[in-house]
Amino acid sequence: xxxxxxxxxxxxxxxxxxxxxxxxxxxxxxxxxxxxxxxxxxxxxxxxxxxxxxxxxxxxxxxxxxxxxxxxxxxxxxxxxxxxxxxxxxxxxxxxxxxxxxxxxxxxxxxxxxxxxxxxxxxxxxxxxxxxxxxxxxxxxxxxxxxxxxxxxxxxxxxxxxxxxxxxxxxxxxxxxxxxxxxxxxxxxxxxxxxxxxxxxxx
Amino acid sequence: xxxxxxxxxxxxxxxxxxxxxxxxxxxxxxxxxxxxxxxxxxxxxxxxxxxxxxxxxxxxxxxxxxxxxxxxxxxxxxxxxxxxxxxxxxxxxxxxxxxxxxxxxxxxxxxxxxxxxxxxxxxxxxxxxxxxxxxxxxxxxxxxxxxxxxxxxxxxxxxxxxxxxxxxxxxxxxxxxxxxxxxxxxxxxxxxxxxxxxxxxxx
DNA sequence: GCCCAATCTGTCAGTAGCTGTCAATTTGGG
DNA sequence: CCCAAATTGACAGCTACTGACAGATTGGGC
Numbered sequence: 001x002x003x004x005x006x007x008x009x010x011x012x013x014x015x016x017x018x019x020x021x022x023x024x025x026x027x028x029x030x031x032x033x034x035x036x037x038x039x040x041x042x043x044x045x046x047x048x049x050x051x052x053x054x055x056x057x058x059x060x061x062x063x064x065x066x067x068x069x070x071x072x073x074x075x076x077x078x079x080x081x082x083x084x085x086x087x088x089x090x091x092x093x094x095x096x097x098x099x100x101x102x103x104x105x106x107x108x109x110x111x112x113x114x115x116x117x118x119x120x121x122x123x124x125x126x127x128x129x130x131x132x133x134x135x136x137x138x139x140x141x142x143x144x145x146x147x148x149x150x151x152x153x154x155x156x157x158x159x160x161x162x163x164x165x166x167x168x169x170x171x172x173x174x175x176x177x178x179x180x181x182x183x184x185x186x187x188x189x190x191x192x193x194x195x196x197x198x199x200x201x202x203x
Numbered sequence: 204x205x206x207x208x209x210x211x212x213x214x215x216x217x218x219x220x221x222x223x224x225x226x227x228x229x230x231x232x233x234x235x236x237x238x239x240x241x242x243x244x245x246x247x248x249x250x251x252x253x254x255x256x257x258x259x260x261x262x263x264x265x266x267x268x269x270x271x272x273x274x275x276x277x278x279x280x281x282x283x284x285x286x287x288x289x290x291x292x293x294x295x296x297x298x299x300x301x302x303x304x305x306x307x308x309x310x311x312x313x314x315x316x317x318x319x320x321x322x323x324x325x326x327x328x329x330x331x332x333x334x335x336x337x338x339x340x341x342x343x344x345x346x347x348x349x350x351x352x353x354x355x356x357x358x359x360x361x362x363x364x365x366x367x368x369x370x371x372x373x374x375x376x377x378x379x380x381x382x383x384x385x386x387x388x389x390x391x392x393x394x395x396x397x398x399x400x401x402x403x404x405x406x
Numbered sequence: 407g408c409c410c411a412a413t414c415t416g417t418c419a420g421t422a423g424c425t426g427t428c429a430a431t432t433t434g435g436g
Numbered sequence: 437c438c439c440a441a442a443t444t445g446a447c448a449g450c451t452a453c454t455g456a457c458a459g460a461t462t463g464g465g466c
Contacts, residue, residue: 008463009413038452048416053453125336126329133332159381159394163401166373174369178362191362198366200405211434212442241423251445256424 017055017065020045024062029113033063033121060127063118066101067131071138073097078142083150087143087161088200091168094139095192102176103188112184119180132169139165164201171195220258220268223248227265232316236266236324263330266321269304270334274341276300281345286353290346290364291403294371297342298395305379306391315387322383335372342368367404374398 023044027036038059042049056062074094081090104111118124143161147153154161175195179188226247230239241262245252259265277297284293307314321327346364350356357364378398382391 037450049452050417050454051415054414057453059452122333126333129332129336130325130329133328157381157385159377159398160401162377162380163374163398166377167370167402170369170373171366174362174365177365178360182360195362195366198363198405199370199402202401202403240421252423253425253446254444257443260424262423 020052020055021062025110025114028117029110033117033124060124063124064127064131070097071135074135075138075142078139083146087164088168088196091165092192092196095172096189099189116180136165136169167199168196171199223255223258224265228313228317231320232313236320236327263327266327267330267334273300273304274338277338278341278345281342286349290367291371291399294368295395295399298375299392302392319383339368339372370402371399374402
């Protein structure tokens, strides 16, 4: 087995990371992202600036780092879907993973303002788009493998899997725009449904 | 008339900007983007670091700044298309604008390496994605206006124009991936055609 | 429970991107 | 020809980020 128990060391590491993100997010919402300094965050958590950088490579990563984890989960979900399910439907299921991050019931005090901060701060928005691109890379790989498993592999130069994935993620971002513009009311899942019914693969 | 002659001042400004980008691109291709310092660029053009920042707000802007200009051109092209043309076809025509930037015939010595640098340097790629998003904002506005002109306006909460635009731009990026992966041979326009025939709007 | 190697930590020094200020110089255009 | 406006370099300063090192902490096998 290549499985490994998290071990105490890893667990405390995650705990400290969460402490930092929580403190940072509070500050970001209070004072704004750019107005908050790494030293501010370090002081709030009670550690040195250098140590904060031992948990997060960049300031942006404090905000968007969680999406690395989401990207992994996406692969699990996608691989768990039936191989004969239409690709567009599988992708729709994959996006269910993001719903709790966006539509977070309960912590509307922090989650929603943070979302606006991401969309309004150029540096953060760029990082977010980049993470989405990373997710797409994983999805494209999984989709390619799945097609092979199903006995209908894509040609090596066929752009189809990437195009379909890109279109689906485009729907995702558009849905998020619409949802935020409408005041973050209503269900985010419904916004995705609506977006993904507007375009789709051709055959 | 709200038209204004460029005036000598503006023209020299553009000229200096071009001088900087040319010198910078050469250095970027030679030594890499991150290994090249603003001071290096300033020295190469024979001005102070401070002055370089008077022409470009950020280092990334030296590379991706030209896309602001492209975004404006896109609006012109889109507004010049017949109002009854299918949206997907109009967007395909808009993308013709990007072909010369990517498929640049002649200066393959710089244009193609720079493209790889953009895709391989995280900071640059993120900026590029952001510029694409900016272009989309403009396109969505133009599309909305056009629908009004045609007497078939979108509902204010209808995500359709943004979704379709996002899907089209997704095709664009996927096409660029495929084209670069195939060694930048063949026509980029054909890659876009292929990508945009894989997905599309539903009605 | 003991102990050591592995990990974590703070401190310090340094680099690069980027900004404000100001005085000196250049220059477009009337 | 001349002046108001724009451009410039020099300097100081801030913040994100990195490398190095010495000392403290601690997980986990014995």
